Amino acid sequence: MIKVGVILSGCGVYDGSEIHEAVITLLALDRAGAEAVCMAPNIDVAVVNHLTGKPAEGETRNVLVESARIARGKIRDIAEVKVADVDxxxxxxxxGAAKNLCNFAVKGSDCAAHPEVARLVREIVAAKKPLAAICIAPALISSILGNDKLAHKLTIGSDKDTAAALTKMGTEHIACPVSNFxxxxxxKLISTPAYMLAGSIREAAEGIEKMIEEVLKMIGNKR
Structure with missing residues (x-):
């Protein structure tokens, strides 16, 4: 069975993984007969109250523990995952992709990725295995590959400021509508804007589902 690693960054759009995007991804993989291998870094981070949108003062949560909510408990510490474990x-x-997996939310184009995330991304790219990034996650990929001076193409949709930050990090940014990738x-990079542009879960799903189909096609072509 094809195994696709899904890297989560917590549970909730303001301080973790965007839940709709994560669930659409997991559903698309399952419908295609692929196994999702969920993983996250084992780190503690600050919390945002999702009712008010404001920081929850003095509260921290563990990214791996929170991500387990989305994965229904079946999740691995990313530090234990090897490139051979996934296709x-x-x-x-x-x-969370811009706060917990890297610090793009704070540092912008001067950001750096979590060491274990950067390790696995570099190993996947070196192995010529497909890597897909949704919404703001391409900023994370840009920070890693740009630091390595590897020429590459990604999209975050059409937001000029974010696109400019990716360009500064070394990405060739390609404008893209929410329905495409x-x-x-x-x-072997695939990216789609999702909630960078989407006004509904239906709109987010269209691009993500097409992206997952392309990921699986790339895996099939290699096998």
Whole structure:
């Protein structure tokens, strides 16, 4: 069975994985007969109250523990995952991708990725296995590959400021509508805007489902 790593960053759009994007990804993989291998870093982070949108003062939560909510408990510490364990990687968006998997939310184009996340991304790209990024997650990929001076293409949709930050990190940014995705065939990168542009879960799902189909097609072509 094809195994696709899904890297989560917590549970909730403001301080973790965007739940709709994560669930759409998991559903698309399951419908296609692929096994999702969920993983997350074992780190503690600050919490945002999702009712008010404001920080929950003095409260912290563990990213791995929170991500387990989405994965129904079946999740691995990313530090224990090797490139041989999966055929591809997918990064759902949400602010956790820009806060917990890297610090793009704070540092912008000067950001750095979590060491274990960066390790696995580099190993996947070096192995020529597909890597997909949703919503703001391409910023994380940009920070890693740009630091390595690897020419690559990604999209976050059409937001000029975010696109400019990716360009500064070394990405060739390709504008893309919510219903579609961008492919970098040389590096086997696939990205889609989802909630960077989506006004509904239906709109987010259209691009994500097409992206997952492309990921699985790339895996099939390699096998």
């Amino acid at each position: 591809a990687l997918v990064f759902p968006g949400g602010f 961008v492919v970098d065939p040389l590096n």
